[in-house]
Amino acid sequence: MNHVADATTLRQHDRSHHLHPFTDLRDYAAHGGRIVTHAEHIYIHDAEGNRMLDGMSGLWCCNLGYSQHQIVEAIYRQLQELPYYNNFFRCANQPAVELATLLAEVTPADFNHVFFTNSGSEANDTNIRLVHRYYDLLGKPEKKLFISRKNAYHGSTIAAGSLGGMKAMHDQVRGLDYVHHINQPHWFAEGGDLSPEDFGLKVARELEQKIDELGEDRVAAFIAEPVQGAGGVIIPPDSYWPEIQRICDERDILFIADEVICGFGRTGEWFGSQTYGLKPHLMTFAKAITNGYIPLGGVMVGDQVAEVLLSQGGEFAHGLTYSGHPAACAAGIATLQTLRETDIIAQAAAQIAPHLQSRLRELADHPVVGEVRGRGMFAAVELVRDKGSRERLAPESQGAVYCRDRANSNGLMVRQTGDAMIMAPPLVSRREEIDELVDKLHQALDETARHYGVN
Numbered sequence: 001m002n003h004v005a006d007a008t009t010l011r012q013h014d015r016s017h018h019l020h021p022f023t024d025l026r027d028y029a030a031h032g033g034r035i036v037t038h039a040e041h042i043y044i045h046d047a048e049g050n051r052m053l054d055g056m057s058g059l060w061c062c063n064l065g066y067s068q069h070q071i072v073e074a075i076y077r078q079l080q081e082l083p084y085y086n087n088f089f090r091c092a093n094q095p096a097v098e099l100a101t102l103l104a105e106v107t108p109a110d111f112n113h114v115f116f117t118n119s120g121s122e123a124n125d126t127n128i129r130l131v132h133r134y135y136d137l138l139g140k141p142e143k144k145l146f147i148s149r150k151n152a153y154h155g156s157t158i159a160a161g162s163l164g165g166m167k168a169m170h171d172q173v174r175g176l177d178y179v180h181h182i183n184q185p186h187w188f189a190e191g192g193d194l195s196p197e198d199f200g201l202k203v204a205r206e207l208e209q210k211i212d213e214l215g216e217d218r219v220a221a222f223i224a225e226p227v228q229g230a231g232g233v234i235i236p237p238d239s240y241w242p243e244i245q246r247i248c249d250e251r252d253i254l255f256i257a258d259e260v261i262c263g264f265g266r267t268g269e270w271f272g273s274q275t276y277g278l279k280p281h282l283m284t285f286a287k288a289i290t291n292g293y294i295p296l297g298g299v300m301v302g303d304q305v306a307e308v309l310l311s312q313g314g315e316f317a318h319g320l321t322y323s324g325h326p327a328a329c330a331a332g333i334a335t336l337q338t339l340r341e342t343d344i345i346a347q348a349a350a351q352i353a354p355h356l357q358s359r360l361r362e363l364a365d366h367p368v369v370g371e372v373r374g375r376g377m378f379a380a381v382e383l384v385r386d387k388g389s390r391e392r393l394a395p396e397s398q399g400a401v402y403c404r405d406r407a408n409s410n411g412l413m414v415r416q417t418g419d420a421m422i423m424a425p426p427l428v429s430r431r432e433e434i435d436e437l438v439d440k441l442h443q444a445l446d447e448t449a450r451h452y453g454v455n
């Protein structure tokens, strides 16, 4: 394809025919957007000829950037060999088997089974199906309730959207009545006068209270992202996860770690659960399992659940045409092999992540910055008008929207969530590219401060 062919026609057709996800459709139809045409390493190019540093790894998925040719070749080879065959009706395909085996190796020791889907949303739907089946088989059919957190993101199907708790989205999902929400550990936005540690304990104990309120005999599972990604890279206070884990250990409920963003190196270990010492029974994955090159998701099923599922006959009546698609699994194998062979997770954790985190913390003194937080290869910068009172820069997150637009214009792709600028650069970023990211963000912050008259 000619990368810059007829950008005007492309943009016109995009506006006329294409309904975009998480987009103001009327606004998009009127103004259109950026058409990304090609990419290399950690840079994307658009149809207008702009080159941008991709500070978001696509949508939190291209952890190894855009130039991993061995993954492309693995997909191509697989499509020539066996482009499709399903895993239903006593059949399997080789890449699905190999990837299942590899996943059992790279996940914590008590994870030895996987159920494949095409996305994180479907994987979280699958979690609900698995958990309900688990308790049915155990003779506890009344255990059907899920507890999740406000401002969580678990996907966009009805079930995954019900588990999620981001307000704007939740308002449009008629949620499932068996999902309940507790508060999130977002100290900067909701901690008030409490210390981060006290606030962390307080919101963690809401899990205990919610279990008691609903009845332990009715609660099936608690689901959470080790670090909320889409909600704003919310790093919980240190007191939070140990308290949640204590509650999960004491109560007869399952714990699902949604590793769709944290998984495969983002937090510095293979999984966010390892970074935070969590012992989940199930782990959701998607995105970086194929480096974002082709859709694939799934659930890692821990031994406690797997043993029950395998203990009795009767069909588990759940599956997707493309569960374990050979080309997707070939991409997953190539990605995991690359992660293992290059040791990139440990290298990024030791060298690039500390540089990212320390360079970003230099921005803490900036007049419009209220907080810089992050862990491993992702971070958030909260924008304020007044540091002491944490007063926001502008209503309805307009300050962060403005800053995002300035950063984009300066050649940096970063996101805005609420009043925070969020970033998750690829693990393969080099030191000087991290410097470029931070310098461009700094410039956007300066422009934002000027625009809002804060100095």
Ligand code: PXG
Pocket (backbone or CB within 6 Å): 022, 059, 118, 119, 120, 121, 122, 124, 153, 154, 155, 156, 225, 229, 230, 258, 259, 260, 261, 286, 287, 297
């Ligand atoms: N769980 C988590 C933690 C996610 O971040 C999903 C599940 C759903 O995965 P799929 O593959 O169904 O999209 C996600 C997805 C954003 C944004 O604005 C984040 C996601 C998706 C779309 C937008 O940051 N994460």
